[in-house]
Amino acid sequence: MITDPELDGAWETGRAGERAEAAEELAPPGCTEGVAGARRPWLWALGGAVAASVLWAGGLYAFGEKLAAPGISYRATENLCEDFRAQALGRIAGDLHRYRPMNQQNDHPAVRGAICSLQNGESVSTLTVRAQMDLHKKTDPEAEFEVPSRWRAEQVGAGVPESVQGLGERAVVIVMPGGTVQLQVLDGGAVFTLEASGSSVTGNAPGDTAALKAAMVQDARELMSALRK
Known part of the structure; x- marks a missing residue:
């Protein structure tokens, strides 16, 4: 472990008298503050080291909270x-x-994923x-x-996320120019994603698209309820 030399007790090995004599020898000629004045810069350095260590420890704690x-x-x-x-x-x-x-599973040590199509x-289907x-x-x-997925980022004008209130910790819905509607929900360490595409989406009027988004929100809420511990 790396430690601050100023705070490490191993550096304090000399006796008090020997440190005072060394300070007198290092003091410049004509110095009127004596030994106390010669030691004062070291006190400022010690205080700075303590403050820096506290700030570093606080930053590390905050960083650890994000990675928890x-x-x-x-x-x-x-x-x-x-x-x-659905x-x-x-x-x-x-x-x-x-x-x-079609059901798919992936049990990775960091993320356990599941997909249903x-x-x-x-x-021929009108809705997938x-x-x-x-x-x-x-x-x-x-x-x-x-953060946009690679698939969505490659689309031109991939759509602007709209916030969905009352669903999980955070939820957004995106209507793609090509007709795909995507709903994402963040809650309790999990991310739920629903995507709907097909002629039933692209051929709908704006009011029908609103009905589709409402149905996706309802189905997402029921899925979350079914999987909640």
Whole structure:
């Protein structure tokens, strides 16, 4: 461990008389303050070292708080498609669980991820929905929340996030120029993402898009309730 020399007791090895004599020898000729004056700069240096150490320790503590593991409020899902019922979206575009739901899992030491892909048709569908849950086990995801994904960042004019009140700690919804609607929710160490795309989205009037966003918010809330510990 690196320590401050000024605060390390190992540096204080000489006797008091020897330190006073050394200070007298180092004092410049004609000095009227004597030994006390010669020692005064060292006292200022000691005080500065103490202050610097306190500030450094405080900064390290704050940094550690940011890196601390989040308080996790949700359980890991074994099959997201079973937990994500999408009933509100189903009332808009029909039963989304009818045509082969696709479930994916990824248990990484830092983040446990799960994805469920749904559609309302076999070969041709008018609405495709993807739900994703990322359970962060090591660090709090708040610092990176709302950072654009590579997929969204590559789009031209990817849309402006709109805040959603009353959902999780923070929630935003984005309407892409290509018609995809994305909802992201941060809560209890987890990030929930819902995306909806297809002709049911691009062909809708603005009022219908508002209904789609409301349905996504409702389905996200029900998913969070199903997975809450």
